[in-house]
Amino acid sequence: MTDIAAHTQNSVGSDHTLRKVRTRNPFVHCIVNEAAAAITSNVLLAAGAHPSLTHDPDEINYFIDDADAISINLGMFSRFRFRSAQQAVLGAAASNLHWVLDPTMIDRSEKRQRNCLSLIEAYPPAVIRGNFAEIKTLYEHFEANPDELSSRMDTVFVITGETDLVISSGHSVELKTGHPWMNSVTGMGCALSALIAAFISVYDNIAESTAEILRIYGRAGQLAAGRANGPGTFSSHFIDCLYDESVL
Numbered sequence: 001m002t003d004i005a006a007h008t009q010n011s012v013g014s015d016h017t018l019r020k021v022r023t024r025n026p027f028v029h030c031i032v033n034e035a036a037a038a039i040t041s042n043v044l045l046a047a048g049a050h051p052s053l054t055h056d057p058d059e060i061n062y063f064i065d066d067a068d069a070i071s072i073n074l075g076m077f078s079r080f081r082f083r084s085a086q087q088a089v090l091g092a093a094a095s096n097l098h099w100v101l102d103p104t105m106i107d108r109s110e111k112r113q114r115n116c117l118s119l120i121e122a123y124p125p126a127v128i129r130g131n132f133a134e135i136k137t138l139y140e141h142f143e144a145n146p147d148e149l150s151s152r153m154d155t156v157f158v159i160t161g162e163t164d165l166v167i168s169s170g171h172s173v174e175l176k177t178g179h180p181w182m183n184s185v186t187g188m189g190c191a192l193s194a195l196i197a198a199f200i201s202v203y204d205n206i207a208e209s210t211a212e213i214l215r216i217y218g219r220a221g222q223l224a225a226g227r228a229n230g231p232g233t234f235s236s237h238f239i240d241c242l243y244d245e246s247v248l
Contacts, residue, residue, distance in 0.1 A: 017199060017212050018245045022048030026068035026201040030194045031055050031085050033076035033104075036187030039235065040071075043191035046243040049198035057083040064091035069201035070099035071194040072119065074112055077104075082115050086122070093123035098200045101125040102193040107133040117141065120153070126206050129158040129193045147172075156207050158196070160189060164214050168207035175211070177218030184231035185238075192217055216242075 027050045032040050037053055044051040052063050057080065064070065070092050072085050092099045101120065106113040116138075119125075128135070135146075135157055142149050150157055151169040159165040164175045182188045195217065196210050203209035224237035 017203070017209065017216070018047065020202050021198055022245075024048075024068075024202045025050055026198050027052065027066055028069050028071060028194055028198050028201070029053075029060075029063050029067040029088065030071045030073070030197075031081060031088060032071070032073040032187075032190050032194070036073065036075065036190035039185070039187040040191045040194045042239050043242060044194055044198060046239045047195055047198060049195070051194070055081050055084040057087055060084045060087050061091060064088050064097075065095075067091075067097060069197035070097060071102065071197040072099060072125075073102040073104055073190045073193060074106065074116055075102070075104040075190065077112055077115060085115075085119060089119050089122045098126040098197065098206070099123070100127045100129060100193050100197040100200070102190060103128060103130045103134045103138065104190075105134065106130075107137045113137060113141070124153045124155050126200055127156045127158060127193075127196050127210055129160060129189070129196060131189075132159055132161055135159050156210050158210060158214070160192070160214075164218070166207060166211045166214065171207065173207075173211050175214055175218060177215065178221040179225040179234075181225055181228070181231045181234045182221045182238075185235045188235075188238075 025048060028044055029052050030040055032053060041051045054060055054063055070088050103116045106116045139146060139149060146157055146167045150167055157167040166173045196213055199209040199213045200206045220238055220241040223241045224234050227237040228234040
């Protein structure tokens with residue numbers, strides 16, 4: 001494995017990436033569960049992106065038409081939200097937009113796994129971010145190892161946990177950063193997926209920009225933990241740290 005911090009700092013760098021996102025102010029449309037909607041929006045705004053979160057299938061195309069990237073989270077997935085996700089993915093395919101898939105708990109539900117696979121088959125996402133069990137479910141379904149599947153789908157895989165891993169064709173990087181309180185705040189992973197979508201909309205190298213946002217996200221978590229008294233105050237400090245690029 002390559003050390004992610006050294007690799008990404010030599011390629012894009014946190015100051016540069018944040019400034020470019022804030023200059024471009026990318027419009028990221030997110031299909032995310034209600035529990036994670038607020039923190040997802042606030043994280044995107046703190047980074048300089050512009051979020052929208054409608055999941056009404058009768059109006060979603062109006063938002064997809066103007067989007068720079070799309071993030072789809074399968075948490076609390078309903079038939080209604082699945083219809084919206086299908087339309088969003090078809091819209092991404094028609095406009096050649098990058099989209100990020102967060103396959104929440106597909107290891108727990110066969111129905112959710114089928115829905116996930118149908119979205120992937122319609123138009124493979126640029127990035128798939130999940131925990132080990134969720135990503136392992138995809139590897140087992142496609143009967144391919146991580147590198148093979150990344151090459152086959154032209155997709156970057158991100159496995160988040162105590163050690164974060166970014167897997168692209170022929171190359172992998174890892175990072176040990178962040179803070180345990182990040183696992184005690186609802187929606188931190190969902191917000192990360194949306195932020196990845198914002199970053200890959202302004203950078204051509206998807207693997208490098210994905211790795212860089214993981215480094216930034218983890219660093220913001222470390223800094224926020226130093227200011228907070230516990231998980232309740234951690235989330236507000238996290239947004240402050242992400243907003244203030246000088247601390248990154």
